[in-house]
Amino acid sequence: SVSSWTQVPIESISGLSYYPNWLPPDLQNQIANVLPESLFSDTNSGRQLHLYVPFPEPIQRLNKYLPSEFLSDIWRDQPAEASIIQVYNPGDGIIPHKDLDMFADGVAIYSFFSDITMVFTLPSQKLKCDVRLQKGSLVVMHGPARYQWLHEIPFRGGDWIPLSSQDEAASSKQTWMPRNQRFSITMRRIV
Numbered sequence: 001s002v003s004s005w006t007q008v009p010i011e012s013i014s015g016l017s018y019y020p021n022w023l024p025p026d027l028q029n030q031i032a033n034v035l036p037e038s039l040f041s042d043t044n045s046g047r048q049l050h051l052y053v054p055f056p057e058p059i060q061r062l063n064k065y066l067p068s069e070f071l072s073d074i075w076r077d078q079p080a081e082a083s084i085i086q087v088y089n090p091g092d093g094i095i096p097h098k099d100l101d102m103f104a105d106g107v108a109i110y111s112f113f114s115d116i117t118m119v120f121t122l123p124s125q126k127l128k129c130d131v132r133l134q135k136g137s138l139v140v141m142h143g144p145a146r147y148q149w150l151h152e153i154p155f156r157g158g159d160w161i162p163l164s165s166q167d168e169a170a171s172s173k174q175t176w177m178p179r180n181q182r183f184s185i186t187m188r189r190i191v
């Protein structure tokens, strides 16, 4: 079972970077306000909206919130071409997967409304890494993090969070955080 796997820190996953407190709250609100209200129904699971360029203006502005090295080295200074908006009500998730090869290297995921835990796994080596995606954060993956590791969001109503941020892997003190409705915007380029 997954409990016998080795928990590794995010820094040990090549090509994975996490940026907390990355989006200004007013941009988060403007983006939520241009999306159809029906997306945010709390009685439906797994609501998705696929958008291609040109994006609505506040979503286009997410290109300004990419780490400069990611933009220059991975996307060669080109903007995102495809975006997917996904709503997660408590209990929703996404199965372990790698992104499709139709998408280029370099995936950026922005989180809105509520925190959620994304799990990265490398099954061949039984390695796993929990990454807490906070509201307003960005996570980017390229290279091994995008092509070798799987990522998932467990289907459950909350997440166990380490109480101390120091030495998370070794700490056994955890607290259960119930989830609220969360949505994500994944920005990608097409091969």
Ligand code: AKG
Pocket: 084, 086, 094, 099, 109, 118, 151, 153, 183, 184, 186
């Ligand atoms: C995907 O769209 O492939 C994802 O993994 C999205 C994950 C998320 O919603 O944070």
